[in-house]
Amino acid sequence: MQLSLQAQALISAAIVVATLVAFAWRFSPGTLWLKAFVAAFVLDQVCKTALVPLLQDQPPVVVLPGQFWLVYAENRLQGFGGDSPWILVLTLLSTPMTLRLHRQLSRLRYRMSGWAEAATGLILGGLAAIAWDRMVWGFAIDIIQFGPGGQYVYNPADLAVLLAGGVLAWRTLQLAVTGELRRAAQTALAADRNKA
Numbered sequence: 365m366q367l368s369l370q371a372q373a374l375i376s377a378a379i380v381v382a383t384l385v386a387f388a389w390r391f392s393p394g395t396l397w398l399k400a401f402v403a404a405f406v407l408d409q410v411c412k413t414a415l416v417p418l419l420q421d422q423p424p425v426v427v428l429p430g431q432f433w434l435v436y437a438e439n440r441l442q443g444f445g446g447d448s449p450w451i452l453v454l455t456l457l458s459t460p461m462t463l464r465l466h467r468q469l470s471r472l473r474y475r476m477s478g479w480a481e482a483a484t485g486l487i488l489g490g491l492a493a494i495a496w497d498r499m500v501w502g503f504a505i506d507i508i509q510f511g512p513g514g515q516y517v518y519n520p521a522d523l524a525v526l527l528a529g530g531v532l533a534w535r536t537l538q539l540a541v542t543g544e545l546r547r548a549a550q551t552a553l554a555a556d557r558n559k560a
Contacts, residue, residue, distance in 0.1 A: 372452035377495040397485035404489025404524040437506040486528035493521035
């Protein structure tokens with residue numbers, strides 16, 4: 365039995381959301397991730413609820429000529445313009461690496477920074493909103509078109525995931541440059557040696 369791309373996308377989203385919830389639950393010092401999750405999900409759904417009736421079967425609404433429009437578009441691709449039959453396989457292959465990372469971070473007594481916690485919540489909210497669209501409508505609803513000639517079409521959930529990815533990349537670079545992660549690992553390893 366071969367799963368449809370839609371089913372693969374939903375199963376992959378469920379696995380990623382469950383993994384991120386486990387990470388947030390274990391490594392977040394507070395509930396900022398949960399607030400960011402709710403904010404991203406609600407903002408996406410409220411924008412769509414308010415705008416879809418105004419945009420559906422209508423020409424794009426120009427916000428900034430040549431650069432930014434409000435539109436109604438049904439996105440049946442799996443995500444960010446992709447339609448790979450390998451998304452579920454890749455998600456399943458990444459699961460053991462994710463579990464290993466969870467064990468290592470637990471051993472190092474890792475705690476998320478506020479930036480990482482907020483970014484994790486934005487990713488969760490964005491993925492949950494996209495999955496919700498796919499379960500309810502059978503496709504994601506995109507309403508924001510921008511770029512030269514309108515080459516990019518997204519929704520608020522997509523933008524939350526992209527913003528969060530940027531924040532996590534910035535935070536990772538910051539940790540690498542400052543050596544903060546290495547110092548935390550050395551402190552945790554020294555504490556483990558002292559216990560033994």
